[in-house]
Amino acid sequence: MQGLLRRLLPPLYAARPAAARAFLARRAVPAFLRLMALRPAAGAGEGEGGGFLGEGGETPEHGELENVQQKKIFEESKKETKQMEEPYPADSVDSLMAEMPFVDTDIEDKFIMHTTSEINIKKKRKRTTGKEIEEDTERKKKKKKQHKPNYFISLPITNPEINRSIQTVQDAVIQKDQRFSKAMVHSGSLHVTMFVMHLSNKEEISIAVGALSDSKDFIEDLLKGKTVDLSFQGIHHFKNEVGFVKLAENDHTAILKEIAETMKKIFQEKGILAGEERDFKPHLTFMKLSKSTPLRKQVKKIDPSLYEDFKSHYFGNEILHRLDLCSMLKKKQPNGYYYCESSIVFGKSHEADLVKEALHRETQAQLSRLNQIKELLSSPEIRMKIRKELFEDRHKSNSKWKSCIDSGSPNA
Known part of the structure; x- marks a missing residue:
């Protein structure tokens, strides 16, 4: 056990070997002492020199001596048990452990805090990253809006x-x-x-x-x-x-x-x-x-x-x-x-060409209209219709003049 302690805690064992041994003694109380307290002494069941055996196969002297030994062992065991229940002295291994760095740190709590911190950092980074992306997008939109073509x-x-x-x-x-x-x-x-x-x-x-x-x-x-x-x-x-x-x-x-x-x-x-x-x-x-x-x-x-x-x-x-x-x-x-x-x-000459082209297009449009009128006049039906309209207009005009003359109107 001491060899194991030396391997696990070499600095502690080298510094305070007595405290380390005390720690080992308390953690490994010999169990066989307690068992021996309950065993009959060696040679029980035989009388010395063929002496008289009392009840239970023991001589009276031997039994009394064994009782005294058992009582002594129980007292020592009780004392050791009491010492184990008492707090360790200042020079114990625990006191040595107390001198180690981070002794007051709860490893589980530290791990939980570290994990929580990592999660919070990740979440914060995620939120920050999202915010940065959003700000970057907003900036690009603003820039795009500012420089959107308008001419x-x-x-x-x-x-x-x-x-x-x-x-x-x-x-x-x-x-x-x-x-x-x-x-x-x-x-x-x-x-x-x-x-x-x-x-x-x-x-x-x-x-x-x-x-x-x-x-x-x-x-x-x-x-x-x-x-x-x-x-x-x-x-x-x-x-x-x-x-x-x-x-x-x-x-x-x-x-x-x-x-x-x-x-x-x-x-x-x-x-x-x-x-x-x-x-x-x-x-x-x-x-x-x-x-x-x-x-x-x-x-x-x-x-x-x-x-x-x-x-x-x-x-x-x-x-x-x-x-x-x-x-x-x-x-x-x-x-x-x-x-x-x-x-x-x-080019000025080109401008003149454009003016000529515009006049030519306008002339062509007028000629097209005149051709359409000629085509209409060449139709017999249209010609009869026009003659009829002219005759009616002339008749109306003559009637108007005749009524004016008959009435003696000054407009005649």
């Missing part, structure tokens, strides 16, 4: 042929599903977005107007008198939520992309938050679900089969002659086009 550079669509073709597609889609009438882009609003930006106040709008004006010289140097002729053909979509007419990929489209990048840099150099991270993909939108919130709730996707017949349709060409700085939020113009803060036009 854009527009390339307006002025070719009537493109407008008519898109109107044909829109009518075909609506005929298949009436709900999409709310998703159609007005013909007057048709345009190609060069890039978007966020303008917070009048000062930034004024800076953007100046940047647009500065862009004109750079674009004209880039074009060097060349014409950018954009060809629109085929229909595609963005995630089946936006339907648009594609621009045919050619040298003219490449020049348009270069113009967009050049202008974007000019705006950014002036401190305008212009452009987006994704690449510039010029397109002509004719329908989108985001135009109507109620429709957006009813319909999640635009079925491509609605415009399947026009997937490879040729819509016409648009010559780049004007770029506008337009507002997304201000009231649109009467013709449906966006509110325009400023514009740049390329």
Whole structure:
């Protein structure tokens, strides 16, 4: 036992061996002493020298001596038991244990506290992490809201042929599903977005107007008198939520992309938050679900089969002659086009061509109306109807004059 104590508590046993031995003695009182107190003495049942045995096989002298020994053993045992029940002295092993560090710490309580603390830390970390995520999300939303685009550079669509073709597609889609009438882009609003930006106040709008004006010289140097002729053909979509007419990929489209990048840099150099991270993909939108919130709730996707017949349709060409700085939020113009803060036009000769083209279209419209009137007059039924109306009008006029003359009215 002492050897075990030496191995388990070597510092304690080396420091106070007497106390360690006392501890061992109290914890391991010899049991055989108590058993010996109850056993008859060796040689019981025989008399010494063949002497007379008393009752129970013992001589009177031997029995008395044994009783005295048993009584002495019981007293010693009782004394040891009493000592075991008394508190340990100051130099006991317990007192040595008391000198050990963390002696007053309850291991179970410590473990429970540590576990609880870990749980609380995890919960706190979880709550903190959630809060950080929420704050980060809120910050991003706020930033996104602050810098949400509200202006854009527009390339307006002025070719009537493109407008008519898109109107044909829109009518075909609506005929298949009436709900999409709310998703159609007005013909007057048709345009190609060069890039978007966020303008917070009048000062930034004024800076953007100046940047647009500065862009004109750079674009004209880039074009060097060349014409950018954009060809629109085929229909595609963005995630089946936006339907648009594609621009045919050619040298003219490449020049348009270069113009967009050049202008974007000019705006950014002036401190305008212009452009987006994704690449510039010029397109002509004719329908989108985001135009109507109620429709957006009813319909999640635009079925491509609605415009399947026009997937490879040729819509016409648009010559780049004007770029506008337009507002997304201000009231649109009467013709449906966006509110325009400023514009740049390329080439005087081109402007003259535009005026001539407009006059030509107006002349053609007047001639069309005259031809319709001629066709009506050439019909025998219409001619008879007109003659009848003229005859009736003349008869009414004659009757009026006759009544005036008969009555002597001064109006006659």
